[in-house]
Structures are given as C-alpha cells and as structure tokens.
Amino acid sequence: MSHSFILLLLQFLLLFSLGNAQLLQSNYYNQNCPRAEEIVKEEVHKLYQKHGNTAVSWIRNLFHDCMVKSCDASMLLDTVGDVVSEKSDPRSFGMRNFKYVDTIKEALENECPSTVSCADIIALSARDGVVTLGGPYIEMKTGRKDSKESHLESVEALIPNHNDSIPSVLSQFDSVGIDTEGTVALLGAHSVGRVHCMNIVYRLYPDVDPTLDPDYAEYLKKRCPSPNPDPHSIEYARTDLDTPMILDNMYYKHLLQHKGLLLVDQELASYPTTSPFVEKMANDNNYFYEQFSRAMLALSENNPLGLDNGEIRKNCRYVNKLE
Numbered sequence: 001m002s003h004s005f006i007l008l009l010l011q012f013l014l015l016f017s018l019g020n021a022q023l024l025q026s027n028y029y030n031q032n033c034p035r036a037e038e039i040v041k042e043e044v045h046k047l048y049q050k051h052g053n054t055a056v057s058w059i060r061n062l063f064h065d066c067m068v069k070s071c072d073a074s075m076l077l078d079t080v081g082d083v084v085s086e087k088s089d090p091r092s093f094g095m096r097n098f099k100y101v102d103t104i105k106e107a108l109e110n111e112c113p114s115t116v117s118c119a120d121i122i123a124l125s126a127r128d129g130v131v132t133l134g135g136p137y138i139e140m141k142t143g144r145k146d147s148k149e150s151h152l153e154s155v156e157a158l159i160p161n162h163n164d165s166i167p168s169v170l171s172q173f174d175s176v177g178i179d180t181e182g183t184v185a186l187l188g189a190h191s192v193g194r195v196h197c198m199n200i201v202y203r204l205y206p207d208v209d210p211t212l213d214p215d216y217a218e219y220l221k222k223r224c225p226s227p228n229p230d231p232h233s234i235e236y237a238r239t240d241l242d243t244p245m246i247l248d249n250m251y252y253k254h255l256l257q258h259k260g261l262l263l264v265d266q267e268l269a270s271y272p273t274t275s276p277f278v279e280k281m282a283n284d285n286n287y288f289y290e291q292f293s294r295a296m297l298a299l300s301e302n303n304p305l306g307l308d309n310g311e312i313r314k315n316c317r318y319v320n321k322l323e
Helices: 003-021 036-050 054-066 098-111 118-132 152-158 166-174 180-191 214-223 250-256 263-268 275-283 285-300
Strands: 194-196 236-238
Touching: 036 054, 036 098, 036 118, 054 098, 054 118, 054 180, 054 285, 098 118, 118 285, 166 180, 166 263, 180 250, 180 263, 180 275, 180 285, 214 236, 250 263, 250 275, 275 285
Parallel strands: none
Antiparallel strands: 194 236
16 A cells, blocks of 8 residues: 555545534524524423433433444434334443433424434533533534434444443543543543442442442442342432532542442542542542533534434434334
8 A cells, every 4th residue: 555545545534534523513503593502401401490310311311322433313213113222222221311302302393393403402401411410511512413323233332331441441432532531521420310229239249349438338238238139120329429419529539538339430540540630630620620521522523424424303213214
C-alpha cells in the first residue's frame, strides 16, 4: 500500500468524522420548531415533579444509546418485525421509564409534527435531567437523526458491565472519544439513583468483599438479604445515602471511604490511572462538574446520523415503515 494512498485514506476518514460532527448545530430547531428545546425542558420538569426517578433515567438513556455505535435512539426501539430490541439484552436490566419518552415525543409532535428526532429527545432530556438533579447545565447541540435498525448484536461488547475490569471500561469509553478523566467523571452519575440487588449480591455472599466498609456491607445486607434475589422484585439499594437525588461529588467521597456500591465504582479509587482523578473530584465539586460536562458532551456527539442513513421517527418505539 503506497504512502500516498494511506495519506488519502486518512484525509477521507478525517473528513468523514468532521462531516458527522458538523451534522450537529446549536439551536438546530430554531427555524422549524423554535420551542423544541423548551418543550423538552417543560416535560422533563413536569415528569420529575410526578415521578422523581425519571431524572436518573434520562441520564442512563443517553449512556445506553450513545455507547452503542451512535447517538441514534436505536435503544428505544421495541421488538417488532425484523427489529429485536436492544432493551432485551441483559446489559439493559433495570432500565425503565421509556413510556415517558413517549410523553415528550407526543408534546413535540403536537407542536411540530415529524420534526424533532427521538435521538435529540434523548440528548436534551439528559441535559435537563442533569439540571433537575442539581448538576450543571450542559449546552448540547442538536440535529441527530434516528436509526432505522437495532444494534442488539453490539450491546454486549460496547456497554461496560458493572464487574468489568477498569482497563476494559477505560477502553470502551476511549472507543467513543472519552479519556480516563472523562470516564471517571461520567461514572459519577452513580451519585444518583439506585441499584438492584441482582447487581450487588456477588459482593456480599457467600463472603463480603474485603474492599467494602464493614458497616456499609451490613446496610447492604439488610437491603439485599438473599444471595439469590428475584430479578422481578423491588429490591434495591441507593447508590448514595447522603445526597441520593443530587448529582454531586459525594460519590467520590464514598469511594475513598470504601463505600462504592458496584465493583467498578470501588476499583476506580484503587486503580493507578484513575485514583488521582477520584481524589481530585472528591475534593472539588466544581472540577467534577467541569469534567462531567465535558464527557457528557463528547458522549452525546458520538457518530450522529444524517438523513441519508437515518430518519425522524413519528413514534420513538418503531421505525417509520413499521409504525
């Protein structure tokens, strides 16, 4: 392979990458749906007032959508016809509140039919969910299009698991352009919400993980009294007992106290390349917010689709031809 051909190929890949990035713009809907972003904000706020846990779901939706190939709302597709939903993969265990995405979509369709993509709803609701939880405002661009297919076959490889090694997790985030510092910050989203006992008991039974604070382990055993919890039962532990519904740096303070809920959380505090960032974020909430915002922005811009290979779904659960 000649040097000139390799150079040409690299230039093409760079232009392709830049082209994808340029699909997104600030205030993309200014002309064809001026109130789009305000409507999302209003609906997120209303839903939070009725169902507080929706705010956490918005953040998790962005993570599960954008880590798998593209921020393209493929994650929202239900199983129908040739489409097999990504939600059926074990990595999606515990995800909920999809019906409230439908609520936001309906409000947007009433205002501007077939205009705002489900992928942009995921991004904007995550942005507004962060603010609702007391976190920073993140200025996100819009203009994403929706996938016409599910990426179920890629979920297992691209979504980090709670007991994966830190090198594996760092590699997965690096594949979407998020560095070590950003990865540590994004895992700070575990500052809010709760975790099903199914994902905790391996640290409690038959023996308690020695990296767990003993008093914290006792609390977790009370929340999860069986080594074989029913996946369909409501058995959860809060990820943060001090500020459970505030996105803040308390998560990192707990890691330094050996109160990390998931194995991947606790190992952040001991792994050589991540532990300095854990300590810095534990000591400086503003620094955590800066790095969290930077990483969320990078995640939200992963490989957006254009109209040539995407669409604006009328219903977020189905590609248009199957609606």
